[in-house]
Amino acid sequence: METSAKATPLSATSPRQGGVLPGYCMFLCFEYCRLIFSCLRVMQHLVLRPLWIGRLRLALTLLGLPRTVCTAGVRPAISCSKSHSFATSQTARPVSTSWCNLYGTMPSSAAPHTKSRCPQYPGSKVERFPVPDDKVDWSQNWLQYNPVSHTNPAVLKMPEWADPDIGSFHPQFNAVDGCVDRTSFEGSYKIENGKPLNPLGRTGVTGRGLLGRWGPNHAADPIVTRWKVDAKGAKMNHAVSKRPILQFVSIKRKDCGEWAIPGGMVDAGEQVSLTLQREFSEEALNSLDAPATERAKTHERITKLFKSSGLQVFKGYVDDPRNTDNAWMETVAVNFHDESGNSVSELPLQAGDDAGQVKWVDVDSSFPLYASHSHFLEEVAKERKAHW
Numbered sequence: 001m002e003t004s005a006k007a008t009p010l011s012a013t014s015p016r017q018g019g020v021l022p023g024y025c026m027f028l029c030f031e032y033c034r035l036i037f038s039c040l041r042v043m044q045h046l047v048l049r050p051l052w053i054g055r056l057r058l059a060l061t062l063l064g065l066p067r068t069v070c071t072a073g074v075r076p077a078i079s080c081s082k083s084h085s086f087a088t089s090q091t092a093r094p095v096s097t098s099w100c101n102l103y104g105t106m107p108s109s110a111a112p113h114t115k116s117r118c119p120q121y122p123g124s125k126v127e128r129f130p131v132p133d134d135k136v137d138w139s140q141n142w143l144q145y146n147p148v149s150h151t152n153p154a155v156l157k158m159p160e161w162a163d164p165d166i167g168s169f170h171p172q173f174n175a176v177d178g179c180v181d182r183t184s185f186e187g188s189y190k191i192e193n194g195k196p197l198n199p200l201g202r203t204g205v206t207g208r209g210l211l212g213r214w215g216p217n218h219a220a221d222p223i224v225t226r227w228k229v230d231a232k233g234a235k236m237n238h239a240v241s242k243r244p245i246l247q248f249v250s251i252k253r254k255d256c257g258e259w260a261i262p263g264g265m266v267d268a269g270e271q272v273s274l275t276l277q278r279e280f281s282e283e284a285l286n287s288l289d290a291p292a293t294e295r296a297k298t299h300e301r302i303t304k305l306f307k308s309s310g311l312q313v314f315k316g317y318v319d320d321p322r323n324t325d326n327a328w329m330e331t332v333a334v335n336f337h338d339e340s341g342n343s344v345s346e347l348p349l350q351a352g353d354d355a356g357q358v359k360w361v362d363v364d365s366s367f368p369l370y371a372s373h374s375h376f377l378e379e380v381a382k383e384r385k386a387h388w
Helices: 022-044 049-063 270-283 293-308 373-384
Strands: 149-151 205-209 213-229 246-253 311-317 327-340 355-360
Touching: 049 149, 205 327, 213 270, 213 311, 213 373, 246 270, 246 373, 270 293, 270 327, 327 373
Parallel strands: 149 205, 213 327
Antiparallel strands: 213 246, 246 355, 311 327
């Protein structure tokens, strides 16, 4: 077929027969991209938005096309969490910053550790390698997986609560390594190239991030409750559920402004029961700054309460935005209940340590809490047969 050496101008409505011109290809690419982003905007309002946008975002990333999707009015998908920074005592302290970021895209809410795959690693500008739901499990072969390595500078300075870097350091994983418990509540975890693998799967980041320990980083969350009573001391029932109302001690975190259960990291060699008591005393009663006479009185009442048989409501892996492929959070949440109301209930609450405010709060599903704390309180309400 004879063709002209000179290209004929292309009309958008009349492409030349016998071949697709570059201009028309550009037009098709533009329309294709416009269609994709239109679909993204529509799917943001659908129930399956997290699953499909996550996969489309990954596809766009592999194609080298823009993948960030931000919509005004979208509620932040993750909350701030406690993390380590410089500490003058053995107690780990949080970074005084908020990392409540909007998800450009989200994994499925039914998938494992969604917060552990948040697009931007907290307290940094590091972006995680996008991990779709079907590639989370380590058993799934994924040659394209190329996670970024990140360990916070505060951790690299090796404070008392942090491990050295792997290489010159050879910890005993899946065991009690000296004073450090490196066992996991999730069972035995795998070791690859001398480093532990997150038992819940890929996160898009290697290293330790903001966490001090390789492998599991153990925390403890004390849930101190009492019954809400009227002026005569009688239990008050909720108007709708008709069940008695529980109250719990809640702190407002300085780093993100969210209400939470007072809690913190288990120090090396420390029993969880002592961590629970210590964290509650420091955060809710400001025991570190209290006068010696008041500190002794407080210690007596707190010890009595925490020596009682607490109700364990959770023990295991925590879906935390600080988690990486090689370091992750695990916790034990225990409820200590002041049934008579004459123990901790009579002590004046005073914010200390990481808390901006502290108060007794009604246990109710409508009260927003950070991380998995709402789930912990729901379990407490069920066990106590209280309103939720």
